[in-house]
Amino acid sequence: MPELPEVETIRCQLLPLVSGRAIVDAWLSPEAPRLPAFPPDAGAFASLLVGRRLLSVERRGKYLLFPLDDGHTWIVHLRMTGALVHSSAGAVEDRFLRARFRLDDGCHLYYRDVRKLGRMWVVADPAQVVGKLGPEPLSEGLSAAALLAALRGRRAPIKALLLDQGTLAGLGNIYADEALHEAAISPLRPAGSLTPEEAERLCQAIRRVLAGATRHGGTSFWAYLDARGERGQHQLHVRVYRRQGQPCPRCGAAVARVRVGGRSCHYCPACQV
DNA sequence: CTTATTCCCTGATTGC
């Protein structure tokens, strides 16, 4: 479940490894016919990448973007179980390998995805894919005033709005729960009921939580692996996520787990109001 | 416009 910290970890690792490299071969597994979202034909998709040089590695929300030397952009979304691993060793085949890209220095980028939910695009304009995303939490794009404006009049639970990538780009289930705990705001609060003070607190909590998780190389409860094929460490530092029944680190009350918007939601009913 | 629900996917876990 790569969210912003996981994708940012991968971006930082890949940047020095693939910048300036050309893709000399691309293979997409026929077992994952939906991996190429655009163009949807695997052959056409591969031919847009082969021969192209990767100029850099960028990130927008949970999307990885590779600007190409012909002006197009290769975009990758890992969704739930995707992993993009760089290897200088020989081929590492397994049943979950969905794509393989050989670079002009002999290294490979391997795309593994157990559940085949990940998607890739090659587009002329990245806005076709990432154009509707909300502001970046770690840049100046996110402000309390902007957040408050986005929440105004909304009756859905604040947790649901934080998961909506159009409100804010990059939060998933883990960090939405963690940020709301950090800000001491209940995930069930109607989004429009937040005060300016609470919006400011939530903004700062989101930044703190995402920055901390990025320092720990992301969270690996399940499948997440970074670009070196290694697990993150932030699961050792979560305060409420998957800690139902255990004491809240702030007030000691038992952490609760409820369902919000079809997703599991963990919070402290005592100090998150 | 809003909010809620379903679907895609499959391995791991739980229940009987």
Place this chain on the structure above:
DNA sequence: TGCAATCAGGGAATAA
């Protein structure tokens, strides 16, 4: 021991 039901959730699609 086996087998079925449940769970995990990002995002698109659909329903209301």
